[in-house]
Amino acid sequence: MAEAHQAVGFRPSLTSDAGEVELSAPMLQEIYLSGLRSWKRHLSRFWNDFLTGVFPASPLSWLFLFSAIQLAWFLQLDPSLGLMEKIKELLPDWGGQHHRLRGVLAAALFASCLWGALIFTLHVALRLLLSYHGWLLQPHGATSSRTKTWLALVRIFSGRHPMLFSYQRSLPRQPVPSVQDTVRKYLESVRPVLSDEDFDWTAALAREFLRLQASLLQWYLQLKSWWASNYVSDWWEEFVYLRSRNSLMVNSNYYMMAARAGNAVHALLLYRHRLNRQEILPTLLMGMRPLCSAQYEKIFNTTRIPGVHKDHIRHLRDSRHVAVFHQGRFFRVGTHTQSGLLSPRALEQQFQRILDDPSPACPHEEHLAALTAAPRDMWAQVRRSLKTQAQEALEAVEGAAFFVSLDSEPAGLTREDPAASLDAYAHALLAGRGHDRWFDKSFSLIVFSNGKLGLSVEHSWADCPISGHMWEFTLATECFQLGYAADGHCKGHPDLSLPQPQRLHWDLPDKIHLSISLALRGAKTLSGNIDCHVFPFSHFGKSFIKRWHLSSDSFVQMALQLAYFRDPQCLALFRLAVDKHQALLKAAMSGQGVDRHLFALYIVSQFLHLQSPFLDQVHSEQWQLATSQIPVQQIHLFDVHSYPDCVSSGGGFGPADDHGYGVSYIFTGDDVITFHISSKKSSTRTDSHRLGQHIEDALLDVAALFQEGQRLKRRGLGEDDSGHSRDSLPCHTRGSRAPTTATNF
Structure with a gap:
């Protein structure tokens, strides 16, 4: 573990009375640095939370308001209309020499209350503005005067330089649609795919539903919408994803592709650093209307834990290692030293050490991860035994920032057979071999032997645009900011002082060997069935x-x-x-x-x-x-x-x-x-x-x-039919297939 490398540890040195313990200086230094890092993280999060809480105002606006009140007070004006004098009366009497201090404190308290009221007003105004959806319903390219006015007001109330979660307090509640409108839209959507007889039957069921049950069910949803910010999101996560007992492989994960490796882990961790500091800009529709950013919180340090009846999502505030799988073996690779994030070259060195490690996989360890592709109730029962017998190894995997699979096979686009190679590439990312991905992790980074990359993402914690945003940043950073040296290695120098990656050891009881075999058989069947x-x-x-x-x-x-x-x-x-x-x-x-x-x-x-x-x-x-x-x-x-x-x-x-x-x-x-x-x-x-x-x-x-x-x-218009449009397409004969070319891999 990189974090523990510099620590010397306790070195007991007993005196004759066996009553004294000597602490080494490096150990004390490591304790000090560990505490310092922890406090820095807490202070950074507190400050970021404070900034997002007062947005669209800023701390400087409080200072400006306080200064204006002090100036007015100096000019013998009372902007508080007597409130500051009442605040002064409530403050303790510290004597005549502290009379001016009481005035400053009264002004500060009044400024804080007024500032908070203004911020609340801004939040309410922005929430009301963001509740307007008329701009969505206008024809493409046409903007009414009402929408232009709305855009101007949103621009005024939205503030400047937002952080990732700056708009969360100002987003309106998810509205509950009219049940009559929803049923009408549903019937419109199914009309083209149903026969007349089936549609008449469905429409009759819909009318009966509106007459008997709809109003009561709608009342409960309205009640929930006022109590919670979103009337559907928690149920969608629980009943669509977490209560599903099916395998996560194929059913709940999706994949993303790229063609470069090397600096990817470092770039992903840089993205996490920006995420923790809320330096990622919120997504804005039309460059103005903010979308909810809540799903970004669970990109990293997140695992879907299996349960007998339903799963739950476990998210850690921080993790300073990644879990790595290679040729049936699991490793824990630290991502930080006391001086910060490991360099790309140091991470490359650690991965190379794993690739060069000749030790074989232990019995059944190679196929252990197939359990994460098993039906969820089965995996939940087996995990209980695993948590008892191999708690440290299991915690290292589930507590990792993300999972890395170093695949021993090549993948990606080949010029010899581009179509087949892309199909195989997609299949490898979506399913793999059924036992070389930890499907519970929020995402797994797959690095193939020829340097091609991909992601396998568990779906329950967020939708695709969230992981897609992270992947875009990763690819651009890896290519245009980090780059490579002339010899093909990551830039920088190896760090020979780093400890070897920690091999994880699993004490697998005999009773779960059969479960692993069954899980592997089911995963291979499911993988082989996907086209x-x-x-x-x-x-x-x-x-x-x-x-x-x-x-x-x-x-x-x-x-x-x-x-x-x-x-x-x-x-x-x-x-x-x-x-x-x-x-x-x-x-x-x-x-x-x-x-x-x-x-x-x-x-x-x-x-x-x-x-x-x-x-x-x-x-x-x-x-x-x-x-x-x-x-x-x-x-x-x-x-x-x-x-x-x-x-x-x-x-x-x-x-x-x-x-x-x-x-x-x-x-x-x-x-x-x-x-x-x-x-x-x-x-x-x-x-x-x-x-x-x-x-x-x-x-x-x-x-x-x-x-x-x-x-x-x-x-x-009388033009010649032989005229050619600049939008004309290449000739295409039905049934033929143009050669597949892809310059973007």
Whole structure:
């Protein structure tokens, strides 16, 4: 352990009466430094919490207010209207020589009370302003005078230089939508996929639900919304994730890709340092409307602990080591010395020591991590024995900042077979071999033998944009700030004084050997059943879509629906569908979505033991096409056009249904869209590669609609049909597949 390297420890030196103990100077120094580090952390957190608590004001504003009151008092003016004199009367009488001090204290107390009242007023005003969602409902590119006024007021009340959690106190409560509106939107959403008979039956259930149960369930949700800041988030975390007894592998984790290694651990820890100091800027819609930042708190030092009936998330305030897995062995690698974070070169040295360590894995240790991929109730029971027999090793893994897997196999894009290599890359990140990831950790960094990188992220603690934000920072920092020496090593010099990484030893009782074998068999079965397909669509990207004044996300979503159903649509219907998707998206962004509200109503009905056939029907539905966009959030980190190789290619997740697909996509620059598709090989209805071909066909077909519409418009103006548009696409023959090229890996 790097932290303990400099400590000499207690060295007992007994005198003749055995009553004295000598303490070594290095030990006392280490105790002093340890305490100093702890106090620095506490003071830093206290100061950051204070700054975010008074935002959008600042400590200097209190000083300005106090000075103004003192100046007014000096000019024989009383801005307090007599309140300061009453405060002075309540203060102890220390004698005539302290009369001026009593006046200063009275002014300070009055200034503090007035300052606090002003801050409270600012918080209330900002919360009311942020409750306005009319700007979301306006057409793309159009801004009403009301919205312009709102933007100006938000800019005035938002303050300057916000920290990550500065807006948390000012965010409005999550509104509970009208139950009538939610049911109406739900029926609209299922109408295209139900037969007339099935839709009539569902509509009848909905009417019965509105008549009998809806008002009571809605009342409980309204009550919760006033008591808690969010009426649904804690239930969503508990019942969707933590109460699920399924394997975390594939079902709850997702992966993210990159093509560089080396400085990644150091860059991740730099991100954690910025996170602890709240130096990460909050996410702002339109550069103005802040989003909640609460999920950032659990990126690091977090583990999902299995339970028999439900899991719980354990988050530590700090951790000064990472857990490392290599060839069936576990290690604890310290990340700090008394002087601070280890340099990239020192971390590289520690990882190289692990790679060079010839010691073999102990019996059953190699496959131990397969337990984290087992059904949760099984893993919870086994973990009890493991915690008794191997508590120190288990704590080292679960208490780590994050998990690192040094894979002995290469992965990533190859020029010889780009399509197959990307598919294998995605599969390795999503499932691995079933026993080389600690799926309970908030995220695992996978480093392949050829230096390629990836993340495997447990889903319950946060959504993808949070880990995506961290990954963007990591890749940009590793490439543009840390860099490499001419010999390929990390910059800097090794630290030969560092101790060897600590090998973790597991005392595995015989009774869990069978559990490990069963868990490994189940993990391998699940891993082998996942069909992953990744392909970059390079015919066009975001820039082409924006030329037609359409939302790029809605464009792709409609193309995905076309790919899944292969229903030909005309241009007008496509635009109508895009507009509808945008309306639903904006409704969800403003808290007026359908699924979370129906989910919360269902949970209330279960607590009340109130049967609702309509909610049972909604809850039992299986959605066969689960889609998600991975946003690119930090475009300021580097120029994506000048450095296309440094652009993240996104990541993916497993299908939500045994006969469905999981589709993720990311706009990599302006001219490429990278898709990640997963399905289960056991299904006779799905094929990831077939859907990938359909997605490509659908995107090109939809793009052709706009080109045809442009051609017809030109014909109406009397232009020659032979004229070429600058938006024209390469020739595409249905059924053919353009060579897959990817310069962004």
